[in-house]
Amino acid sequence: MGARLPAWGVAVAAVVAVPAGDTAVAQDARPRIVVDVSLKKEVVVRDPQGREHVTLEEVTSSGPGDTLVYRIHYVNRGEAPAVNPRVVDPVPPGTELVPGSWDTEGADFSVSVDGGRTFHPYPVRRTVTQPDGASSIQEVALSSYTHVRWTCREPLAPGDARSAVFKVKVR
Amino acid sequence: MKRCLIRGIASLLPLLFLTLAAGPVLAAGTPAGTVISNQATVDYTDVNGNPLQTVSNIVTTVVSQVSIVTVDPDRASSATPGDTVHYAHDVTNGGNGDDTVDLTAVSSNGWATALFLDADASGTFTPGDTPLADSDGDGTVDTGLLAADAVARIIVSVTVPAAIANGTVDTVTVTGTSSQPLPASDTAIDTTTINAPDMSVVKSVAPAGPQPPATVLTYTVVVTNNGASDAAGVVLTDAVPANTTYVPGSMTLDGVGKTDGGPDDEGDFNVTAPNAVTMTIGTLAPGATATVTFQVTID
Numbered sequence: 194m195g196a197r198l199p200a201w202g203v204a205v206a207a208v209v210a211v212p213a214g215d216t217a218v219a220q221d222a223r224p225r226i227v228v229d230v231s232l233k234k235e236v237v238v239r240d241p242q243g244r245e246h247v248t249l250e251e252v253t254s255s256g257p258g259d260t261l262v263y264r265i266h267y268v269n270r271g272e273a274p275a276v277n278p279r280v281v282d283p284v285p286p287g288t289e290l291v292p293g294s295w296d297t298e299g300a301d302f303s304v305s306v307d308g309g310r311t312f313h314p315y316p317v318r319r320t321v322t323q324p325d326g327a328s329s330i331q332e333v334a335l336s337s338y339t340h341v342r343w344t345c346r347e348p349l350a351p352g353d354a355r356s357a358v359f360k361v362k363v364r
Numbered sequence: 365m366k367r368c369l370i371r372g373i374a375s376l377l378p379l380l381f382l383t384l385a386a387g388p389v390l391a392a393g394t395p396a397g398t399v400i401s402n403q404a405t406v407d408y409t410d411v412n413g414n415p416l417q418t419v420s421n422i423v424t425t426v427v428s429q430v431s432i433v434t435v436d437p438d439r440a441s442s443a444t445p446g447d448t449v450h451y452a453h454d455v456t457n458g459g460n461g462d463d464t465v466d467l468t469a470v471s472s473n474g475w476a477t478a479l480f481l482d483a484d485a486s487g488t489f490t491p492g493d494t495p496l497a498d499s500d501g502d503g504t505v506d507t508g509l510l511a512a513d514a515v516a517r518i519i520v521s522v523t524v525p526a527a528i529a530n531g532t533v534d535t536v537t538v539t540g541t542s543s544q545p546l547p548a549s550d551t552a553i554d555t556t557t558i559n560a561p562d563m564s565v566v567k568s569v570a571p572a573g574p575q576p577p578a579t580v581l582t583y584t585v586v587v588t589n590n591g592a593s594d595a596a597g598v599v600l601t602d603a604v605p606a607n608t609t610y611v612p613g614s615m616t617l618d619g620v621g622k623t624d625g626g627p628d629d630e631g632d633f634n635v636t637a638p639n640a641v642t643m644t645i646g647t648l649a650p651g652a653t654a655t656v657t658f659q660v661t662i663d
Contacts, residue, residue: 224416228406232423254428255400257393257460261425265404267418275408275416282404287394287427349408363427364394 225271226278226349235260235360259363260291268354275349280357281309281342287364289335292316294360300343306333309340336364395512396429396461431542432458433465433550440555444593445528450489451520451554452482455540457510464543466504467496469520469554472535479505482517489519500543507540520554530560530591561595561648564588567602577662580611585656589648598645600656601637607663610634614659615641633658 233249240246249262265282269275280300284290292315295302303312316332323329343357394400404420439451457463469477480493496505496518507516522536534556541549566586575581585602589595604610615622615631622631622643636642645654 224408224410226406226408226416226418228404228418228420230402230404230420230423232402232425234425252425255425256428256430258430261400263402263404263423265420267404267406273410276411276413278406278408280404280406282402285400285402287398287400363400 222273223271224269224273224275224349224351226267226275227270228265228267228280230282231264231266233262233264235262255363257363260360261288261363262294262358262360264356264358266354266356267349269349269351272351274351278345278349278355279342280345281340282357282359283309283340284338284361288361289364290338290341291360291362292335294358295341295343296356296358297343299347299355300345300357303342303344304338305340305342306337307339312340312342393430393460394427396427396459398427400425400427427460429461429544430459431461431463431544431546431548433463433540433542433548434458435467435538435540435550435552438553438555440557442557442559442592443524445524445558445560446526448521448523449554449556451522451536451538452487453518453520453538453552455507455510455516455518457512457514457542459542459544459548460512461544462512463510464500465507465510465516465540466502466543467506467518467538467540468504469522469536469538471522472537473532475525475534475536476523477536478521480519480521481507482519485517487517489521493519502543504541506543522554522556524556524558528558528560530558530562530593532558532560534558559592561589561593561650562591563595563598563648564590565600575662579662580659581608581662582657582659586653587645587648587656588653589650592650594650595648596646598648598654600643600645600654601640602643602656602658603637603640604660608660609663610639610641611659611661614657615643616655616657617643617645618655631656 232252234252234255235247236250237245237247255261263282265280267280302315304315304317305312306317318330318332320328321331341359349355401422401424403422405417407417409415434456436454441449443449455465457465467479469479471477479496481496483492483494484490498505499508500506510516520536520538536554538552538554539549541547568584570582585600587598587600610633612624615633617630622629624633626632626635630644632642641658643656648654
């Protein structure tokens with residue numbers, strides 16, 4: 194990884210080099226995040242009283258209108274804090290984001306409408322110009338969202354784990 | 365301050381890209397067999413700011429086939445007995461994969477129906493329209509293979525039997541049923557209201573009551589079409605009563621005298637039917653009446 198740094202970065206690191214003992218620790222103790230995604234499907238079941246309940250079931254297949262639940266579980270298996278973790282997950286083609294379906298605990302949630310190049314708070318709005326020249330601001334269609342992202346507010350300490358959840362609906 | 369400026373600019377970018385980001389709208393939904401896959405990425409740095417990245421496993425699910433069939437619209441028409449009426453419908457595969465839609469047409473009165481492919485998509489029955497075939501051999505005629513979102517235009521015919529009373533209503537239920545494992549179906553209703561002639565005959569005699577022999581009786585017969593369509597070929601036959609004798613030359617139709625002889629005019633006596641007055645009235649429009657009179661002498 195160090196070899197990919199620009200030359201000026203290496204130079205700066207050399208200038209601010211800390212005492213020999215600490216340097217050895219910094220090189221060996223690295224963060225190492227392991228991430229796993231699981232997929233389940235929401236299934237509506239009726240109890241004997243006729244009330245509907247939503248349960249999560251393993252996905253064998255899915256059809257238009259189904260709600261898929263993605264859970265991203267990530268853990269720092271390294272020996273140093275992982276700084277500024279950002280979890281990015283695409284909204285799969287053929288699905289659209291379910292509004293409000295994400296959790297935001299300990300992280301700032303944002304969305305992309307341009308294939309992950311830029312991220313913005315949800316919802317993204319756009320200015321629509323009417324034929325008469327007047328303009329109004331409208332939220333973009335749900336199908337516009339291409340990616341979701343969580344930016345953790347705190348570093349992920351060694352051994353710590355977090356998860357992020359969001360839902361999509363199959364179009 | 366610099367960060368804020370950059371973020372401010374970034375928040376404007378969606379305004380420029382949005383029209384590009386909107387994908388095609390799939391009315392039928394995501395096509396069956398589409399693999400929906402997902403893989404998460406985590407970017408982070410070590411304490412020295414060196415960028416690190418890790419990617420997750422890939423989870424996938426395959427989109428199964430969902431069948432949606434629509435048959436539209438409901439239609440209505442009037443008809444007269446003996447008519448064959450045609451109704452055009454659109455059969456749409458609203459599902460997310462190929463489907464073959466079985467079709468049936470059932471008349472509430474058990475009248476004969478038939479299903480045709482509207483080959484020229486004219487919405488009316490034309491000579492090129494061919495009967496629907498059973499393309500998948502399941503015993504029911506069908507649209508043939510329809511791709512997702514495809515529409516089959518069909519014509520339903522129903523034949524009204526000859527002797528059907530005025531005001532009779534028939535409904536043909538046209539049902540389209542998917543051939544998929546979880547079948548979807550839809551129906552359209554074709555309502556046919558029958559306009560038929562409805563004849564009434566009212567006969568009166570003057571003078572009324574007991575009469576001595578040699579009295580001349582005048583019979584008046586009023587024929588009315590109370591129905592909703594023309595009555596054609598109306599013929600009134602009235603036998604001269606026993607113990608009376610027809611008064612020669614006494615018959616009239618709507619106040620005009622008619623001869624007793626054969627085909628010279630509408631009326632005859634004892635020619636078409638023995639010892640009876642026969643009046644060929646012809647066509648009576650809805651609401652029209654014909655009045656026939658003749659006289660007899662009591663023997």
